[in-house]
Amino acid sequence: MxxxxxxxxxxxxxxxxxxxxxxxxxxxxxxxxxxxxxxxxxxxxxxxxxxxxxxxxxxxxxxxxxxxxxxxxxxxxxxxxxxxxxxxxxxxxxxxxxxxxxxxxxxxxxxxxxxxxxxxxxxxxxxxxxxxxxxxRQWIASNTDGEEEAEIRDSTRRFARDVVAPKAEEIHRKDLLVPESFLQQMSDLGYFGMSVPVEFGGVGLSYLMMLLVTEELSSASLPAAGSIITRPEILTRALLKGGTEQQRKKWLEPIAKGEIMVGISVTEPNVGSDVASVSCRASETVLNGQRGYLINGAKAWCTFAGRANVLALLARTGEAGHKGL
Ligand SMILES: Cc1cc2nc3c(=O)[nH]c(=O)nc-3n(C[C@H](O)[C@H](O)[C@H](O)COP(=O)(O)OP(=O)(O)OC[C@H]3O[C@@H](n4cnc5c(N)ncnc54)[C@H](O)[C@@H]3O)c2cc1C
The missing domain is CATH 1.20.140.10 (Butyryl-CoA Dehydrogenase, subunit A, domain 3)
Known part of the structure; x- marks a missing residue:
């Protein structure tokens, strides 16, 4: 049939x-x-x-x-x-x-x-x-049998319901900026430092915790709450995996404390999912006696760029393909 x-x-x-x-x-x-x-x-x-x-x-x-x-x-x-x-x-x-x-x-x-x-x-x-x-299936990556997870889910749900949800519709309809009071409270609750290890001033929680918090915040508002905490998360993971010790010391603590807001700039007008094709180029240069990189290329879709204090920008320094990024 x-x-x-x-x-x-x-x-x-x-x-x-x-x-x-x-x-x-x-x-x-x-x-x-x-x-x-x-x-x-x-x-x-x-x-x-x-x-x-x-x-x-x-x-x-x-x-x-x-x-x-x-x-x-x-x-x-x-x-x-x-x-x-x-x-x-x-x-x-x-x-x-x-x-x-x-x-x-x-x-x-x-x-x-x-x-x-x-x-x-x-x-x-x-x-x-x-x-x-x-x-x-033992899918909860924790040794607390899910108690901690349940607790953080509940407290985030309360925050999302009581603080974010009442203002979400107005923010969306009027295209308002994310209220500073949200950022302050999210910072006090440790949401920006969830993946930052304790030794760098964060709370060092698991992927699952991060996921639960993101899910709860996003249910009230993705742009005004959920997506805001995934920006520092991406930069934190990048620094932990590929950064130098000096970079980690410099950036992770202020990120965890919410002192600096982060934006992520990967996407380009002609490059989305296929990140290995990013064409924006970074060339080493010296300007006014200071060594750095000259960035050449176009970027698009950078959430929170207008408020962020730092942008993590993906650029090409070498050959074509992912290895040259
Ligand atoms: C609201 C919003 C906020 C964003 N914020 C940021 C940000 O802060 N920083 C940033 O860098 N980018 C950001 N982006 C960009 C986002 O990451 C890209 O939209 C995403 O990477 C997809 O790229 P694209 O839109 O070019 O779609 P495409 O890559 O062109 O994909 C189009 C469709 O094809 C499918 N597809 C693509 N490749 C394959 C494949 N190999 N196999 C099967 N299906 C495939 C995709 O699933 C999709 O359905 C944002 C986008 C939106 C909509």
Whole structure:
């Protein structure tokens, strides 16, 4: 039956692709049809993911240590959700995709399979299994059985709810600066020094603690709270891993105390995820008798740049690729 489902999606996709090619002059005018382009990209990605998952479930059949029943149920559920989504997008883009009623209609057997596969009881079986797995996994990296984590989560949740949330909407809507009172309180609570080791003036907590605090702050406001503490975190990790002892002594304590605010400047107008392609260059130079680096290149998307006292900027000093950064 999963074959029927894939054929259903493939037929919609093939028809839609032909229409969208005509509509956009083979993609040349794609910018004039961004919504349609996004919808067809979604179809393509989802169909490809559903097929890959089906193939993976088939290949895993009978392999030792593999819960084939759960895998094939999950693959079928994903495929069934894909079919439903194809119909939804198909209805939304009916004319632009050049579809007709027949292509979008479910045959009787497909309809029956969808109902069986998407039954709530199937989701429940998978959910129970996943929870059981999670219970067995020792994922909390701490020797306190999670008490410390629970405590920090609760206290951060209170701060986020009582201090950040009441002002978050206004900050977002009016595009206001992050209030200094937030920064002061976050600093008092030690949020800027969570990853800074105790010997450098921080509180030296685990990745998990950092994650919990970021999650709680972000639930109230990502830009005005959650993202602010991940800036010093990134610079701290970089200094601990690749900095000199002198640099650590100079920067880590004021970062931990919130005395200096940090921004991270990695992204460039043409470089995002592929960080190894960063092209901004740093060349050693001497200016007014002082040795330093001359930075040449464009950067973009630097959160908190307007308030930060220091920017950690990623630049190239050597060869192409990640080693020259
Ligand atoms: C609100 C905001 C704040 C930001 N703040 C900062 C900041 O402070 N400092 C900073 O340096 N940058 C910042 N950024 C930039 C952010 O880090 C980049 O947007 C991110 O690295 C992705 O780059 P991109 O937007 O160019 O997307 P792209 O790299 O072009 O990616 C586009 C899409 O393709 C996918 N993709 C890319 N490569 C692959 C691959 N190999 N395989 C599969 N899928 C892939 C991505 O998942 C994504 O869906 C910020 C961005 C935003 C939106």
């Amino acid at each position: 999963s074959l029927d489902a894939i054929e259903y999606c493939q037929a919609i996709y093939d028809t839609a692709l032909e229409s969208v090619k005509k509509l956009t002059g083979n993609g040349i005018n794609v910018d004039d049809h961004q919504v349609i382009a996004r919808e067809i990209a979604q179809l393509s990605t989802q169909l490809s993911a559903a097929e890959t998952l089906q193939a993976y479930a088939d290949q895993s059949m009978g392999k030792p240590g593999c819960d084939t029943k759960r895998l094939s149920t999950s693959a079928d559920i994903f495929l069934a959700e894909t079919v439903e989504n194809f119909r939804l997008i198909g209805n939304r883009c009916f004319q632009s995709f050049g579809l007709n009623e027949k292509t979008l209609a479910y045959g009787d057997s497909l309809q029956t399979w969808l109902r069986q596969t998407l039954a709530e009881s199937n989701y429940r079986v998978i959910g129970v299994d996943v929870l059981k797995d999670a219970e067995n």
